Amino acid sequence: MEQVGYMSGKPGLDAVFSALSDPTRRAILTKLASGEASVNELAEPFEMSQPAVSKHLKVLERAGLITRGTDRQRRPARLNAKPMKEAVAWLEEFRKFWSSSFDQLDNLLEELKNTDQWE
Amino acid sequence: MEQVGYMSGKPGLDAVFSALSDPTRRAILTKLASGEASVNELAEPFEMSQPAVSKHLKVLERAGLITRGTDRQRRPARLNAKPMKEAVAWLEEFRKFWSSSFDQLDNLLEELKNTDQWE
DNA sequence: GCTTGATATAACCATTAAGTTATGGAACAA
DNA sequence: TTGTTCCATAACTTAATGGTTATATCAAGC
Structure with a gap:
């Protein structure tokens, strides 16, 4: 088990x-x-009850994408995009990895192109 | 309803x-x-049954992130990163709307936006 | 203290998700 | 033909999602 890595x-x-x-x-x-x-x-803009929105806010809060403040009896939500950085970083990592495997493919194709075994 | 926009x-x-x-x-x-x-x-690398993996593949296929081929009795999965471009585009759109305190996320997104690896 | 306004929480419901085991079917190998 | 391998599908369980209505909390204003 574990499957580390x-x-x-x-x-x-x-x-x-x-x-x-x-x-x-x-x-x-x-x-x-x-x-x-x-x-x-x-x-307000949604056809949705207030509790439903509160739930969505809780989801966003758990993901760290928003923080809640306190202003009188309101609990204003404020953006925190830092966690999105993780997502972008994953996509970037993925692109790099993919791109590098593309490079490998490129090399392979380069070899194939420059070999004379086809003639 | 509709809530267009x-x-x-x-x-x-x-x-x-x-x-x-x-x-x-x-x-x-x-x-x-x-x-x-x-x-x-x-x-193989997962502690998970084969049907479970088949299900995951189906999810990925529905999202357009992979395609399935046919090679003898195998159904090899192949990557298709194009749909990821949508995700990157949303993040980019989002960054534009925000643009403040997004700090270095800008740079990462810049890289992601200008790459053609997604197609 | 009472009411009002803003939000949270509870209880509930329907749907989807993620896993399992068991089974079926197509393509190969003998 | 008889297995065997690879994969998909079905049936099921459990848990999580996304919504509802009803109620509780809590600060503000009268």
């Missing part, structure tokens, strides 16, 4: 990608990109 | 982010980055 236990990454997989949550993040907002402000 | 119906994006939210599937993609592989080859 293959199954990277990256719960943060799981949570971030998972949070981003819902259109409502992406819309919430987009809205928050232009400034903090209260639950009701966030709920 | 706010709730963008982007099922592809949903599927891609959702597919990436599972560590097993990310590991599978990483493995496939170095070349196509059969179901059993993919299943």
Whole structure:
């Protein structure tokens, strides 16, 4: 068991990608990109109850993508994009890895092209 | 209803982010980055049954991240990173809207945006 | 103290997800 | 033909998601 090195236990990454997989949550993040907002402000554009939005906010909070403040009886949500960096970093790592295997393929093709065994 | 412009119906994006939210599937993609592989080859490193891996492959296929071939009785999976471009595009769009305190994320995204490895 | 407004929590429901074991079927190998 | 290998599918279990309504909490204003 263990499978160390293959199954990277990256719960943060799981949570971030998972949070981003819902259109409502992406819309919430987009809205928050232009400034903090209260639950009701966030709920208003959606055909959705306030508790539903509160749940989405909790998901985003667990993923670290937002933080909650306190302003009188409001709990404004504020963006925190740092965790997205993890996601972008994974994509970047992946691209590099893929790209390098492409390079290998390129080399192989280069060899094949320059060999004379075809003639 | 409709909520045009706010709730963008982007099922592809949903599927891609959702597919990436599972560590097993990310590991599978990483493995496939170095070349196509059969179901059993993919299943071997995991403590997981073959049907479970088949299910993961189906999820990846629905997201468009892999394609399946046929080679004798094998059904090799092959990477297709194009849909990841959607994800990168969303992140890039998001960064534009925000642009503040995104610090070095800018650089990473810049790299990701300008690469053609996704197609 | 009472009411109102903003949010959280509880209880519930339906759907999907992720795993299992068991079975089926197609393609090879003998 | 008879296995054997590779994979898919079915049926099932358990748990998580995403939504609802109803209720609780808690600060603010009267």
